[in-house]
Amino acid sequence: MPVIDKLTGATGLSGLHLLLGAVGVSLILYITATTIYNIFFHPLASYPGPLLHRASPIPFGIRHTLGLQAFHTQTLHDKYGPVVRISPNHLSFTDVRAWRDIYGHIAGSRQGQEEMSKCKSFVRPVDDQATHIISAGREEHTQLRRALSNSFSDASMRGQGPLIGKYIDLLIHKLHEQGEEGRVPLNATSWYNCVTFDITGDLIFGMPFGALAGNANHPWLQFILGSLKSMSPLGALSYVGLHWVAQVLWKMLGAEVFRKSMESVDLMLKERLKMPVDRNDLFVGLVQRQEKLGLSFEKLSANAWFLVLAGSETTATTLSGVTYFLTQNPEVLKRVTQEVRTAFKSVEEIDINSVNKLTYMLAVLNETLRLYPPVTSNLPRIVPRGGAKVLGEYIPEGTLVEVQQWSMNHSQENWADPWTFNPARFLDDKETAMAKGNMLDALQAFGVGPRNCLGRNLAYAEMRWILARILFDFDLRGAPTNQKWIERQRSYGLWMRVPLDVYFEPAREKK
DSSP, X not given: XXXXXXXXXXXXXXXHHHHHHHHHHHXXXXXXXXXXXXXXXXXXXXXXXXXXXXXXXXXXXXXXXXXXXXXXXXXXXXXXOSEEEEETTEEEEOXXXXXIIIISTHXXXXXXXXXXXXXXXXXXXXXXXXXXXXXXXXXXXXXXXXXHHGGGSHHHHHHTHHHHHHHHHHHXXXXXXXXXXXXXXXXXXXXXXXHHHHHHHHHHHSSOOOTXXXXXXXXXXXXXXXXXXXXXXXXXXXXXXXXXXXXXXXXXXXXXXXXXXXHHHHHHHHHHHTSOTTXXXXXXXXHHTHHHHTXXXXXXXXXXXXHHHHHHHHHHHHHXXXXXXXXXXXXXXXXXXXXXXXXXXXXXXXXXXXXXXXXXXXXXXXXXXXXXOSOOSOOOEEOOTTOEEETTEEEOTTOEEEEOHHHHHTOTTTSSSTTSOOGGGGGSOHHHXXXXXXXXXXXXXXXXXXXXXXXXXXXXXXXXXXXXXXXXXXXXXXXXXXXXXXXXXXXXXXXXXXXXXXXXXXXXXXX
């Protein structure tokens, strides 16, 4: 009698039971061996971090799914220092030099070294989605960026002044109307989303989404924000080694919903493609080069979707943050309001160019970007073949390395009183600021290197102009419901903001 027959006969177990048992034992042995290797023998074993994080990527994946990862990583840096092992193969840095070493141009050109590529788990966790400028590889990204760059130049933004201005005028009108001249609190986050959403829609598709006209209500606006949260578990599954599971779940639960939700983008894009090919907007570069670059309609749609998200959400987030901080800091609010009302005698004087002279407002916005960065994390890079040096230390190939904005911006090594809202720190030059404990170069809200944000000029233009108009027209007062506004939020790379209730009272004086 074969051995297996003896075993099954003696124990009463079937061959299937034995097979399942063998698989279970093998799985336990594999997990145990992997854990021991990660803790004691992994090339990153010497880097500090919590035991569970060094042993397995699962703790990171869970917090990523829950929108808590960036906040937890910041506490790890407080405990372990400027370099922390946040997962077996993942390092986080808060040393200012890491910006250049990881994301800078030198990271891809030094001695012919390959570029540190983006981690697919965070930029493209689903395989069958079309790539766009953020998720594209190096060559495709370079082509897309070159096609878009002229439209995002400072000169181009100034040329868009009349278009942007009409939506800011509509926003101010709606705040007066819907807020009943300051008697009813309004959800500032929603209204900021609407104005930036409509501006970006017109700059890309030649038409607004109608969010302002609909009194802060547009179904696709809710979809585009909710999609960030829904994609997070898929990214986490891919991160912990279950990429195939993420693909199955996407096909079962997400693909059809996403396709239907994208129909409005596709319809607007079709209308945009009927317009003159030389129309002066943000999308003209891709339209003109569609055939040359071999861009399918799906790729155009994916890039349009991303530009809407990046061009509206990050700006709306900063405007929400600055409004919160100003209503919580009366002296800063008084000073920046006085600057605006002293600089301008009438609404007509406030435009895309004139707001550049508001130096204290710029400091206020930069301090907001520091304390409440629109992108908190999820920007890891993969160390290329042959390894690379970060902060002068060799890092083996395949390692994920990252600077998380939330951790960098709240580090005591980079900022004096890092949790205090103090715009004055950005009024100093670099040397004076450094003497006071403020490393101004630590703030890189729009990234550095070949993948930095193309929309920096547009974002600053919109933020300064919108904020100037609001401070000129209104006296701001926050509602009691805004307590711990930031602490009540979750971040999936971008913020899932909660309502910010603000009274927009007509200005009592404008001198």
